[in-house]
Amino acid sequence: MLQQGVYKVINPFAVSRLLGSIKGLVLKVQRAARTVAFSKNGAAGLLALRLLFSNLPLADAARQPGTVFPVPTGIANQLFYLQRDPNSNTIIYQLNVNAAGKLNEEEPVRVFWIRYAEQGERKDLNFVQRKFAYGLSTKKLAPDKYELKFAAYDKVRFFLMKSAVDNAFHVLVTIANKQIVLTRVFLRIEGGTFWVPNVKYIEFKGWNAATREPVVERVSV
Template sequence: MKLVKPSARLFLFFWLFVSSLFIVNANAQSVETGNPSPLKFPTPTGIPNQLFFLQRDPNTNTIICELNVDKDGVPYKNEPIKVYWLRYGNKGEREELNYIQRKFAYGIQTKAIGDDEYELRFVSHKKLPMYLMKSADDKKYHVYVTVNNKKIQLDRIFLRIEGGSFWLPNVKYVELKGTNTANKAKITERIKV
């Protein structure tokens, strides 16, 4: 007999992930190479408007955050980002978020803050702002986040879980990967939990 529905498990994992992000300024540090996940995670490809993706143990299913634009390439002001699954466990099929995931976990709230600029926050925790804006360099939209006083053009968020239980998973760290906007170098910031 199952005591917890799969959607509730996803919500709990994401809630733990997002809540761990909010100790960013106090505990963020440059990446260490220890304790990698035993899983081999695929890198999503062929998604022309992909902004960033989110992966976590215990499986390779991936959340995609994609720019939502009209036929002229202009983001829809009321919903500039589409969020959905790539179910690598099911042949990489795309799957929309269900109601619980969209409203309480992986959904993203957006607020226009200027011309071609939006503030983004995960619905499950609103303390870590991300920003969707056009880059002056390539004139394309990207998502930016500030971690450890470094502005990062975000590519990937990863949550490492090692053991524990459903209700109390042992979250080892969160990694944010992207490009340091100050020097254009690839960067990974790890947040120990």
């Protein structure tokens, strides 16, 4: 005998209305994406649209007063990290190896949050953040060499490579004819709104692969 109240009859009309509402929401998001993507500032707008689903506040996307961007420490096999306005929450890009130090060739880079604004909690990216903003796609080019592309911005090519100098993996990017061993990426956002934050530039920080001197380069979006 079934326990009373455990099972309920599903109302097909209610299900139909729910599916219709979900479909309507998806269509609205798709229309917004197309509008932004083909606007006058299409590239910046599309990046902004993707970023808005990635933990930006509902109001202005300006930096919160007194924001301090900490340098992550104590993270084994960290490749580089990403920070952006409006808060100090940081995304870590970590070499994905097992206990024996063997690289996971299917997913060579692990990506996760350190939520400094929330007592330093570590947290995985959600689906949208991973697929449309901060996640990476990877392609193996040769032994110990992979091409990496950001989900939100694939105009800059990144390469995960093992160095002959220290026998360790690093992420390299070429900006202004300089090959940079990457340590930090920063997105500058100055004002704007929930739908269109004003993304000013992307800053790449690291050291020159040829001279080993510190280097910082910016790319306007």
